[in-house]
Amino acid sequence: xxxxxxxxxxxxxxxxxxxxxxxxxxxxxxxxxxxxxxxxxxxxxxxxxxxxxxxxxxxxxxxxxxxxxxxxxxxxxxxxxxxxxxxxxxxxxxxxxxxxxxxxxxxxxxxxxxxxxxxxxxxxxxxxxxxxxxxxxxxxxxxxxxxxxxxxxxxxxxxxxxxxxxxxxxxxxxxxxxxxxxxxxxxxxxxxxxxxxxxxxxxxxxxxxxxxxxxxxxxxxxxxxxxxxxxxxxxxxxxxxxxxxxxxxxxxxxxxxxxxxxxxxxxxxxxxxxxxxxxxxxxxxxxxxxxxxxxxxxxxxxxxxxxxxxxxxxxxxxxxxxxxxxxxxxxxxxxxxxxxxxxxxxx
Ligand SMILES: [Zn+2]
Numbered sequence: 001x002x003x004x005x006x007x008x009x010x011x012x013x014x015x016x017x018x019x020x021x022x023x024x025x026x027x028x029x030x031x032x033x034x035x036x037x038x039x040x041x042x043x044x045x046x047x048x049x050x051x052x053x054x055x056x057x058x059x060x061x062x063x064x065x066x067x068x069x070x071x072x073x074x075x076x077x078x079x080x081x082x083x084x085x086x087x088x089x090x091x092x093x094x095x096x097x098x099x100x101x102x103x104x105x106x107x108x109x110x111x112x113x114x115x116x117x118x119x120x121x122x123x124x125x126x127x128x129x130x131x132x133x134x135x136x137x138x139x140x141x142x143x144x145x146x147x148x149x150x151x152x153x154x155x156x157x158x159x160x161x162x163x164x165x166x167x168x169x170x171x172x173x174x175x176x177x178x179x180x181x182x183x184x185x186x187x188x189x190x191x192x193x194x195x196x197x198x199x200x201x202x203x204x205x206x207x208x209x210x211x212x213x214x215x216x217x218x219x220x221x222x223x224x225x226x227x228x229x230x231x232x233x234x235x236x237x238x239x240x241x242x243x244x245x246x247x248x249x250x251x252x253x254x255x256x257x258x259x260x261x262x263x264x265x266x267x268x269x270x271x272x273x274x275x276x277x278x279x280x281x282x283x284x285x286x287x288x289x290x291x292x293x294x295x296x297x298x299x300x301x302x303x304x305x306x307x308x309x310x311x312x313x314x315x316x317x318x319x320x321x322x323x324x325x326x327x328x329x330x331x332x333x334x335x336x337x338x339x340x341x342x343x344x345x346x347x
Contacts, residue, residue: 017150
C-alpha cells in the first residue's frame, strides 16, 4: 500500500509518464485579447517548456494544423483510468475545485495553502466548475522519432466530446478487454448539434461544432478485433480469406458447428464422427497423438476453435510422431483450403 496522500485517485491518469504537450481545441488565451478564445478547426499543440524543442519533429509528422491522428495509444487498460473527466474551477494558475456535479472531491484551502480531499457537497446550480476532459495519448511515431516516452494530453471542455470519448472507450473495453493494447484513430470534424437558444432558452438551436471522434484503427479492427469477436460467436468460422488473426482466448469448439464439421470430415475424409470425438477427448486428457486421420481432424477442430493456424501447427508438431507430421499437416492444410475456397462447409 503506498503512502497515503502522495497520490490522489482523481489526478490525471498516466501520471507516471511525463506530459510533453497538451492538445487544445481552441485558440490560446493570449491570442484572444482577454476575450473568449475562439474554437479552431484543428488541434493546437502547446508543448511544455522543457519539451518545446520537439515541436519541429511534431510538425514534420503531423503538420501545423492536424485534424486527425492514426494509431494513437491510450495509457491504461480501462476507460476509467484512460480518460478522466471532472468539473473543475481554475484561477489563472491554480486548480481551485474539482467536482463530479454532486460532490467536490478536491479543493484548495487558502488558509493552509494546501489541497483538501475532504468531500464536500457541490453547490449545484451555483457551482462554478466547468467540464474538463483529459485524454492522455501516446503517439508511437512521435516516440519513435524523439525517443521520449511521454504523453500528449487532449484537453476538451465540450460535453459532447466527453460523451463521445467515454462511450467509444467503454464499448471497445467491453468487446476487447484491455484498452492499453488497442491503437485508435483520433480526430475532430464538424458535426451539427442541438443546443439551448441563448436568446430564448425555451427553444433550441442547431449549431455546427468541431467535435472529437475516436475509433479503433482499421488495421487492428480487421486483423485482431474482428477475429476475437467472431471467435466468441457460435457461427464463428472464417467465412472468407485467411484465418482471422490471433484470437485472444482459446475457446471451446461450439457444439452446433462441431457436429456439422464432423459430418463434413466423414464425407471428405471418410472418418467417423465418434473417432474424431475420441481423439478430441484423448487430446483433452493430455494423451499422445498417434498421427491418425481422426487425430488430425481433432487438431483441426481445435484449430478452428482457437482461430489460430500457428497454434494448430504447433499442436500437431508436438503431439504427432515426427514421421506422421507431414501427413497430418496435409489434412490441416486441406481443410484450411476448403474453408478459404468457401467449399461446401455448412454455415
Ligand atoms: Zn460542483
